[in-house]
Amino acid sequence: MSLVLVPTAHGRAARSEGAGSVTVIGLGPAGAQWLTPEAQAELAGADVLVGYETYVDRVASRHGQQRFATDNRVEADRARHALDLAAGGSRVAVVSSGDPGIFAMASAVLEALDDADGAAGDVEVRVVPGLSAMQVAASRVGAPLGHDFAVLSLSDILKPWAIIERRLEAAAGADMALALYNPASKGRRDQLAQAIGVLRRHRAPQTPVVVARAVGSDAEAVTVTTLCGLDVDVVDMRTLLIVGSSTTRIISANGAGGRDRVYTPRSYPGS
Numbered sequence: 451m452s453l454v455l456v457p458t459a460h461g462r463a464a465r466s467e468g469a470g471s472v473t474v475i476g477l478g479p480a481g482a483q484w485l486t487p488e489a490q491a492e493l494a495g496a497d498v499l500v501g502y503e504t505y506v507d508r509v510a511s512r513h514g515q516q517r518f519a520t521d522n523r524v525e526a527d528r529a530r531h532a533l534d535l536a537a538g539g540s541r542v543a544v545v546s547s548g549d550p551g552i553f554a555m556a557s558a559v560l561e562a563l564d565d566a567d568g569a570a571g572d573v574e575v576r577v578v579p580g581l582s583a584m585q586v587a588a589s590r591v592g593a594p595l596g597h598d599f600a601v602l603s604l605s606d607i608l609k610p611w612a613i614i615e616r617r618l619e620a621a622a623g624a625d626m627a628l629a630l631y632n633p634a635s636k637g638r639r640d641q642l643a644q645a646i647g648v649l650r651r652h653r654a655p656q657t658p659v660v661v662a663r664a665v666g667s668d669a670e671a672v673t674v675t676t677l678c679g680l681d682v683d684v685v686d687m688r689t690l691l692i693v694g695s696s697t698t699r700i701i702s703a704n705g706a707g708g709r710d711r712v713y714t715p716r717s718y719p720g721s
């Protein structure tokens with residue numbers, strides 16, 4: 451296996467003429483406004499698009515470009531397929547929501563590359579960053595991630611719940627703000643209540659919580675609540691949660707132009 455990542459002066463990887471490649475591209479959390487110019491150029495230059503159908507649908511179709519849209523549970527198969535297509539000479543764009551390196555396809559493609567034999571193991575792989583959901587969710591209410599924070603996925607599909615609980619316990623105990631991805635889905639309804647139970651052992655009931663659903667889409671809903679006020683039933687797989695630290699503050703709507711604002715100061719008293 452060889453990973454060929456050779457940045458040029460412009461940050462683009464050098465690519466030998468005619469060779470296939472895989473570029474894992476972040477589309478941002480929703481909408482065209484967060485698609486970077488770099489991502490747009492990569493999408494336009496790809497022979498083949500590969501990805502979860504919802505994300506492939508977000509990319510305008512181009513004449514002559516092939517599209518392979520698959521179910522979201524087949525990440526490893528999709529990654530291997532992308533490498534095989536590239537080994538055959540195609541320029542393959544694997545599309546991912548948000549940033550492809552955050553709970554997304556970049557790891558899956560590199561894992562497949564690591565396991566691949568023959569031509570697939572020699573494919574050039576690059577990652578094009580995107581805006582992650584936590585950044586957009588945070589910006590909607592102010593700056594809740596303005597100081598140290600930790601990022602966790604609450605999904606126990608690919609890792610055991612015991613590990614998630616241990617990490618939550620450690621992060622909560624370290625008094626950092628938390629961005630919680632994959633907090634719940636149709637099939638995972640109990641984990642969030644358990645996670646809140648862990649957080650309540652370390653954080654005050656009035657700790658600010660931002661509930662950001664489908665940011666950037668027509669269904670966007672962002673609310674500010676507290677750890678004891680959070681209604682777990684409104685949280686689904688399109689939701690991201692931000693839980694404040696002990697220093698995170700809410701500026702109530704009355705004093706902030708009609709909207710609750712949330713921020714975590716960068717300085718500590720006396721520092």
Ligand SMILES: C[S@@+](CC[C@H](N)C(=O)[O-])C[C@H]1O[C@@H](n2cnc3c(N)ncnc32)[C@H](O)[C@@H]1O
Nearest residue numbers: 479548549554582583631632664665687689690
């Ligand atoms: C598999 S992860 C993908 C994360 C993505 N790579 C990123 O950087 O944003 C899916 C989770 O990201 C969060 N998410 C993705 N898009 C979102 C959006 N538009 N609004 C709120 N949360 C979102 C949700 O927590 C969702 O369950």
